[in-house]
Amino acid sequence: MSLKPFVFAISLAAALPAFAQDTSLSTELADIERQLTEIDAQAARYDGGLILTLIEARREALLLAKTLIENRINAEAGGATVEVTVPAVQPDEARAAQILGEMAAAQQRIEEAEREAATGGGLIQALALSRAETERLTLAQLQMGYLQAKYGIAFPVMVAQPPAAAPAAAPAAEPATPPEGAAQTVAWADARFSAIDYTLAPFEQANRDGHRISGWWTIESSRAAVDDSPQIVALNHSQFQPNNFMGQTALVARCIEGETAFVFVQDDFLMNDYRRNSFEMTLRIDDQPSQQSRWSSLTSNKGAGLFGRDAETFIRSIYDADRLFIRLVESNGQQHDALFELAGAQDAFEEVAAACGWTTLSLSTDDYRAIQTLLNAGGFDVGTPDGQWGPASQRAMRAYQASVGLPETGAPDRATLERLGVRQ
Numbered sequence: 001m002s003l004k005p006f007v008f009a010i011s012l013a014a015a016l017p018a019f020a021q022d023t024s025l026s027t028e029l030a031d032i033e034r035q036l037t038e039i040d041a042q043a044a045r046y047d048g049g050l051i052l053t054l055i056e057a058r059r060e061a062l063l064l065a066k067t068l069i070e071n072r073i074n075a076e077a078g079g080a081t082v083e084v085t086v087p088a089v090q091p092d093e094a095r096a097a098q099i100l101g102e103m104a105a106a107q108q109r110i111e112e113a114e115r116e117a118a119t120g121g122g123l124i125q126a127l128a129l130s131r132a133e134t135e136r137l138t139l140a141q142l143q144m145g146y147l148q149a150k151y152g153i154a155f156p157v158m159v160a161q162p163p164a165a166a167p168a169a170a171p172a173a174e175p176a177t178p179p180e181g182a183a184q185t186v187a188w189a190d191a192r193f194s195a196i197d198y199t200l201a202p203f204e205q206a207n208r209d210g211h212r213i214s215g216w217w218t219i220e221s222s223r224a225a226v227d228d229s230p231q232i233v234a235l236n237h238s239q240f241q242p243n244n245f246m247g248q249t250a251l252v253a254r255c256i257e258g259e260t261a262f263v264f265v266q267d268d269f270l271m272n273d274y275r276r277n278s279f280e281m282t283l284r285i286d287d288q289p290s291q292q293s294r295w296s297s298l299t300s301n302k303g304a305g306l307f308g309r310d311a312e313t314f315i316r317s318i319y320d321a322d323r324l325f326i327r328l329v330e331s332n333g334q335q336h337d338a339l340f341e342l343a344g345a346q347d348a349f350e351e352v353a354a355a356c357g358w359t360t361l362s363l364s365t366d367d368y369r370a371i372q373t374l375l376n377a378g379g380f381d382v383g384t385p386d387g388q389w390g391p392a393s394q395r396a397m398r399a400y401q402a403s404v405g406l407p408e409t410g411a412p413d414r415a416t417l418e419r420l421g422v423r424q
Helices: 026-041 049-075 093-119 122-151 181-185 201-209 309-317 346-355 365-379 391-403 414-421
Strands: 212-214 217-223 229-238 250-256 259-265 278-284 293-296 302-306 323-329 335-341
Touching: 026 049, 026 122, 093 122, 122 365, 181 250, 201 212, 201 217, 212 346, 217 346, 229 346, 250 346, 259 309, 259 346, 278 302, 302 309, 309 346, 365 391, 365 414, 391 414
Parallel strands: none
Antiparallel strands: 212 217, 217 229, 229 250, 250 259, 259 302, 278 293, 278 323, 293 302, 323 335
C-alpha cells in the first residue's frame, strides 16, 4: 500500500500534568524523551497498517521536537547549536493557556476511549484503541502549538513519504481435515460444520448452480438487471423438511438493488387482516430474553420481514448468535414457530452487507470519526472528520479499498478495518 505524504505530529499520551504547571525547557525535554520510550511499546502492538505508520511518524516528529528543544537550550546556554533552521515566533501566554484547556479535553477523550476498550472485546475493543490513538494525534498537534505559544519555538512543516507496504503474503494453506459425520459424504460440504447433513436437496442444488455454501446457508451472487449492482440472496435451510410439499420454512438475508432485507418465510399462507400490513413477532436470540417486534408482511402472504436500516440493525444483533427463535402471530391468534440454527451466518451477512455498502459492526460516531482520521492520515481525503459516514467518507474508503485489493464497498467493514491496522 502506498500512502500519500502527511504532516508529522508528535504524541502527548500522558504529558498533560507536566503542562499544567510552570514548566521549563529541561522539563519539556525530559517529557519528550519519556514519550520516545513509550512510543516503542505502542509500536510493538501492531504488525502493520495505518496506525503503525502514524505511530512511526510520531516517533520521527518526537525526534524533531527533541532536536529543536536541545537547540534552544544550547542557544540560551551559549553552547553550540544544532543546525535546524526555523523562523522565530513571538511567545503568546494567552494562547498557551487556551491550548492547555483544549489539551485537557483531548486527554479526557483519550481516557474515555481507553475505558471503553478495557470493558469491550474483539474488533469493537480494537476500534476503541484506535480511537484513543487518533485522539493522541490531536493532542500531539496541540502540544506543538503549546510549545510554539509558550516558548516561541516554531516547527517546520515536515513532509514524509512512508515506504510502500509490502504486499500481504498469501496465508499458507492448511491441510484439509476430513470432517466427521454426514459432511464426509459429499464434495460440497462445508468442512467447518461436520454435523450438518449436506446431502439435503437445497445444498445439492446450490452446488449444481455454483452457489456458495456456508454452514446452514446457501449464498447466491448475481447482478441486478436494472443497474448491474451486486445482489446477494442467502438462505438458511436449518428448518428444511424433505417431505413438506406445501413449501419450506427458511430465513432469507438479501441485498437487492441496494436494499437490505431479512425475511422469515414459512410454509403456510397467512391470513393477515387487510387493514394491517405487519405481523406481531416474538424473537429470542440464543438464551437472551425474548423480545417483541413487528415485521412487515410479504406480498406472497407466506412470511414477514425487516427492510432497509431495520434489517441492517437486526442482522448486527444476531451476527455472533448460534440460534434464533421466531414466532409469527396472525391476526386471528394463530402462531407459527421456528428455531433456526445460524451456523455459517457470518459469511452470509458479510456478503449481504458488502453488496449493500454497510458494515456488520455497530459503530459509534466516535468510531466513525477515528476511521475518518485514519483515512485522512493515509492520504484518502474525507474532509474534516465529523463521525458522519457520508458520500465523501464512502469515496475515500472505496479509494483505500481499491488501493489494497479489497472489495470496494465504501463501508468500514471488518476486513477493511483489519487491513487499516485495527486488529482484534
